[in-house]
Amino acid sequence: MATTTDHRITAAVSLQDASRTYGSGSTAVKALDRVSVDFVPGTWTAVMGPSGSGKSTLLHCAAGLERLDAGHVWLHDTDITHASEQQLTALRRERIGFVFQNFNLISALTAEQNVALPLKLAHADWEAATVHRALAAVGLSGRLGHRPRELSGGQQQRVAIARALVTRPDVLFADEPTGALDSRSAADILALLRTVADDGQTIIMVTHDPAAAARADATVFLRDGRVVDQVVGADASTLADHLVALEA
Numbered sequence: 001m002a003t004t005t006d007h008r009i010t011a012a013v014s015l016q017d018a019s020r021t022y023g024s025g026s027t028a029v030k031a032l033d034r035v036s037v038d039f040v041p042g043t044w045t046a047v048m049g050p051s052g053s054g055k056s057t058l059l060h061c062a063a064g065l066e067r068l069d070a071g072h073v074w075l076h077d078t079d080i081t082h083a084s085e086q087q088l089t090a091l092r093r094e095r096i097g098f099v100f101q102n103f104n105l106i107s108a109l110t111a112e113q114n115v116a117l118p119l120k121l122a123h124a125d126w127e128a129a130t131v132h133r134a135l136a137a138v139g140l141s142g143r144l145g146h147r148p149r150e151l152s153g154g155q156q157q158r159v160a161i162a163r164a165l166v167t168r169p170d171v172l173f174a175d176e177p178t179g180a181l182d183s184r185s186a187a188d189i190l191a192l193l194r195t196v197a198d199d200g201q202t203i204i205m206v207t208h209d210p211a212a213a214a215r216a217d218a219t220v221f222l223r224d225g226r227v228v229d230q231v232v233g234a235d236a237s238t239l240a241d242h243l244v245a246l247e248a
């Protein structure tokens with residue numbers, strides 16, 4: 001993987017002329033179409049846009065889960081565009097955290113074991129105290145031995161956030177982290193993410209919900225695979241108006 005000393009070193013994640021097409025010929029879909037965007041370190045950015053606008057593709061390419069057809073993805077000073085599978089695996093273990101809509105916890109494992117898993121994979125000398133601190137930070141010290149089915153949806157997402165943060169990743173990626181939650185649990189998860197961001201964690205979050213995006217510091221809007229707007233510090237109704245205008 002290449003490194004650089006140019007301006008991209010100042011971004012936590014940088015996409016430069018990033019393109020990704022699915023299919024070919026008459027059925028080809030340009031999910032990302034020459035996207036260039038920088039995500040500022042220590043900042044929580046929401047990604048919004050109509051259905052099919054490329055949000056998940058952007059998130060997956062930025063996190064090294066999918067590859068671009070053209071352009072570049074930088075993680076701080078590292079160009080991960082052409083990283084080998086082995087390098088990407090190490091990157092995902094050590095430098096990236098990912099939170100999914102449906103939590104993706106391992107059902108047979110306790111909360112403690114779920115959170116310990118990425119730490120075990122990344123560090124041979126991991127310590128149980130690190131796992132306990134991560135679960136305490138999300139308010140679940142009393143649930144170490146609970147399995148996912150014994151936890152509410154909001155609690156499961158807290159475990160997933162603890163699991164994503166336990167390796168102290170450079171970037172936390174979140175794909176609709178409140179999409180499967182009732183409004184009260186969603187508000188709790190957003191408050192937790194706000195605390196995490198205020199502690200300096202870079203977060204990039206895809207959401208359909210303007211109320212969720214309003215808790216972020218900035219919002220990037222996509223349409224037809226392109227960045228069409230970037231808004232800083234807007235409230236939910238302003239963000240909802242932007243989204244409606246893009247869907248028109």
Ligand SMILES: Nc1ncnc2c1ncn2[C@@H]1O[C@H](COP(=O)(O)OP(=O)(O)OP(=O)(O)O)[C@@H](O)[C@H]1O
Pocket residue numbers: 022023029030031049050051052053054055056057058
């Ligand atoms: N694996 C795939 N194979 C074929 N087409 C795909 C694939 N993944 C995504 N697409 C297409 O790429 C485009 C962008 O998809 P993507 O999931 O990134 O959009 P999105 O904004 O996240 O959508 P949504 O809000 O509905 O989840 C869509 O037209 C989608 O149908």
